Amino acid sequence: MYKDRGIIKWAPFDALSGLNEMVLGLINKKGKRDKPILSEDKLSELDLILKDAIKDNNEIMIDYYLDGYIKTTYGVIKKIDEIEKLIHLNTNEKLNINDIVDMELLKNN
Numbered sequence: 001m002y003k004d005r006g007i008i009k010w011a012p013f014d015a016l017s018g019l020n021e022m023v024l025g026l027i028n029k030k031g032k033r034d035k036p037i038l039s040e041d042k043l044s045e046l047d048l049i050l051k052d053a054i055k056d057n058n059e060i061m062i063d064y065y066l067d068g069y070i071k072t073t074y075g076v077i078k079k080i081d082e083i084e085k086l087i088h089l090n091t092n093e094k095l096n097i098n099d100i101v102d103m104e105l106l107k108n109n
Contacts, residue, residue, distance in 0.1 A: 032069065033070075046100060065100075075091040
């Protein structure tokens with residue numbers, strides 16, 4: 001009957017301590033990109049979408065830049081803090097206005 005050596009058979013592949021962390025770090029770093037620079041037209045479009053979302057209390061999808069990646073979130077705007085330049089969503093998220101790269105208005109049915 002065959003008896004498996006279990007985890008012992010994989011020990012030689014883990015001989016270089018820290019290699020796994022380094023590879024994961026390189027994979028993470030490879031996917032990062034610079035923050036997009038928005039044109040004046042795009043900024044005007046985002047401003048209009050923001051005003052419409054506040055006026056009609058509609059849900060919006062927001063793409064924002066965070067640590068080298070573009071993240072997406074959804075929510076209804078509760079408040080805009082013009083001094084701190086933050087958008088407060090009903091999901092208790094706070095987004096910096098300068099980090100927003102795209103927005104889409106999601107129509108209520």
